[in-house]
Amino acid sequence: MxxxxxxxxxxxxxxxxxxxxxxxxxxxxxxxxxxxxxxxxxxxxxxxxxxxxxxxxxxxxxxxxxxxxxxxxxxxxxxxxxxxxxxxxxxxxxxxxxxxxxxxxxxxxxxxxxxxxxxxxxxxxxxxxxxxxxxxxxxxxxxxxxxxxxxxxxxxxxxxxxxxxxxxxxxxxxxxxxxxxxxxxxxxxxxxxxxxxxxxxxxxxxxxxxxxxxxxGSVNPVVVTRAAARERAAGIGAGLVGSFTRDAGQYCTKPGLVFVPAGEGVDDAVRDALGSAPASRQLTDGMSAAYASAVELFGTDEEVTVLLGTSEPGTSTPAVALVGAADFLAARDAFLEEHFGPITVLVSYREDELPALLATLRPSLTATIHRGTGEDVTALATWLAPIAGRLLFDGWPTGVAIGWAQHHGGSWPAxxxxxxxxxxxxxxxxxxxxxxxxxxxxxxxxxxxxxxxxxxxxxxxx
Structure with a gap:
């Protein structure tokens, strides 16, 4: 037997x-x-x-x-x-x-x-x-x-x-x-x-x-409003880097796709914070190879700027792929795929582009909105709620509390x-x-x- x-x-x-x-x-x-x-x-x-x-x-x-x-x-x-x-x-x-x-x-x-x-x-x-x-x-x-x-x-x-x-x-x-x-x-x-x-x-x-x-799989989209970026771009940038690099980026709730308003400095804040983000080892050799392939894939796209953090032999270097809204929409499948490890995609948008960007999203375990003080984001929440198992505001999805009201799920492919x-x-x-x-x-x-x-x-x- x-x-x-x-x-x-x-x-x-x-x-x-x-x-x-x-x-x-x-x-x-x-x-x-x-x-x-x-x-x-x-x-x-x-x-x-x-x-x-x-x-x-x-x-x-x-x-x-x-x-x-x-x-x-x-x-x-x-x-x-x-x-x-x-x-x-x-x-x-x-x-x-x-x-x-x-x-x-x-x-x-x-x-x-x-x-x-x-x-x-x-x-x-x-x-x-x-x-x-x-x-x-x-x-x-x-x-x-x-x-x-x-x-x-x-x-x-x-x-x-x-x-x-x-x-x-x-x-x-x-x-x-x-x-x-x-x-x-x-x-x-x-x-x-x-x-x-x-x-x-x-x-x-x-x-x-x-x-x-x-x-x-889950990319856990994040939307930063213009009002939020104007209030606290530096804090949002630092918080994002801390979240997607946490424990080598090996969280199912890692924010893997982030929409930020063009010209408000969030990408600059991410660049600054990435400089001090540590390199890390993946759990297995196979995960390390898959992560390296993802970074290489983004690096071969002429429309994508790849920012790299600290590099050390035998480790995975944290990375951010910067892309504009039009280029994201033109190659959406590559950006909508979950990539395990310390990497995220930052999409720069204008307000008139945001509906088309959100329409591409597949269901995820989480979705997050960063809003300005007193800002009404009801319309944005209405967009995101149907594709999220958990909808967060002004925080980061890594970390899932234990409680009676907690929900960690979502529709396929989450x-x-x-x-x-x-x-x-x-x-x-x-x-x-x-x-x-x-x-x-x-x-x-x-x-x-x-x-x-x-x-x-x-x-x-x-």
Whole structure:
């Protein structure tokens, strides 16, 4: 029996054993504590494999533990179940019986980890935390960018969770087999558009298709208004450089396409800030090569000016591609593609050109507006809201807070499932499916649906 089949069989068995929300919450709390207890060793190993700084990685451990505890709280609160009770009403046409509805776990799920967040979106990251909270055993496909860290983190998970509730598999063959295994009922993925689309197609082509929740490519457009540029061009330029070069530009929320008003000095401020932006190492050799190709591609276009920051041997030099609105529109496909790493595209516009520029945008995880003091940007927000999962004002999209109201998603190509999120409390919804009980006896009903609300969860009753 291969590792995928063995893991799936164990997970299928575990899924048949009933667990309470409190039990699962306790597991998540214990996982958070185990992660923090091994913080020093995990951070040292992650720094060796990913080239990210120890300070950044230490903060990511803190975030990951917070995510685990957050979903423990979501499980305990119980509102995520969407428990709904309709009382019988024989006067209606047709007559309404006693109906009670809630969400239940799908069963074993696959989680494909990301390269750029070796803790927060990896083995014990957001997908794993939300799936366990929902009551779904998890089989994790480790990322090849940090294999030793993945194995060590998996050991922590196995030391806390009951048998069958967690497994780790490695390699491309295992990753393909995992999404196709009949015991797997859903899959979550964070990574490239190309890789995610391949797995999405496999999930859809199964004899029994399953949901595939992929977080993929995103350019995260930013629009700077003329009023904003006149007020604070220097601050906007410095903020942009700090955002797109943060941790080697390896964020899915990196601002990769920025529209700035012509002649207001934002491009000059970016040029100044870029001079002190550090060179950095990408997570893998393949990412380094792809980044170098992107910079070279822009450099061969006569209509594009490429600004370069600090250069060091063996590292990626931060870069900004400057282009005018007309030239952007003439070669839009190249500029609308996501380029991983410390690079962004700066498009200079006049107000009459902005509608045509915005009309080219594809959906992204985020969109951002920088506005002047008291400036009404309702019209601009109306343009951008339909293509963004999260609309920001006067800030930068790198960094995704953990909260009940958070949404980290969007339409294709940002994700494969626009109605869902991979961060925030409703990330748990991906691993659940509804069931309705009609005229069921009390002893058959889950406690969450019984008369008197014995568990005290939020419910809608009519």
């Amino acid at each position: 291969d590792e995928v089949t063995a893991a799936a069989a164990a997970a299928a068995g575990a899924a048949l054993l009933p667990t309470s929300r409190e039990e699962r919450a306790a597991w998540l709390d214990a996982l958070a504590a185990a992660l923090e207890d091994d913080r020093a060793g995990l951070v040292a190993l992650a720094a060796e494999e990913t080239h990210l700084s120890q300070a950044r990685l230490d903060g990511e451990v803190t975030r990951t533990a917070a995510q685990l505890r957050f979903f423990a709280g979501v499980a305990r609160e119980g509102g995520y179940l969407e428990a709904t009770l309709d009382s019988p009403d024989p006067s209606l046409i047709p007559p309404r019986p006693d109906l009670r509805r809630m969400l239940r776990p799908l069963g074993p799920v696959a989680v494909y980890t990301s390269s750029n967040f070796p803790f927060a979106f990896s083995v014990l990251g957001n997908d794993t935390a939300s799936a366990l909270a929902a009551g779904c055993p998890v089989i994790v496909k480790a990322h090849p960018g940090h294999p030793q860290l993945s194995r060590r983190t998996a050991e922590l998970a196995l030391s806390v969770l009951p048998a069958g509730w967690f497994a780790l598999v490695e390699g491309m063959t295992a990753g393909v087999a995992l999404v196709q295994h009949p015991a797997v009922r859903a899959a979550g993925f964070t990574g490239s558009e190309r890789g995610g689309r391949a797995l999405f197609d496999l999930a859809a082509s199964r004899p029994d298709p399953i949901p595939f929740y992929g977080e993929l 994700t494969t499932a626009s109605i869902h999120t991979s961060v925030g409390a409703t990330a748990i919804r991906r691993w659940l499916t509804p069931i309705a009980y009609q005229d069921a006896p009390q002893e058959v009903l889950p406690p969450e649906l019984r008369d008197g609300n014995p568990l005290g969860i939020p419910r809608r009753e009519s």
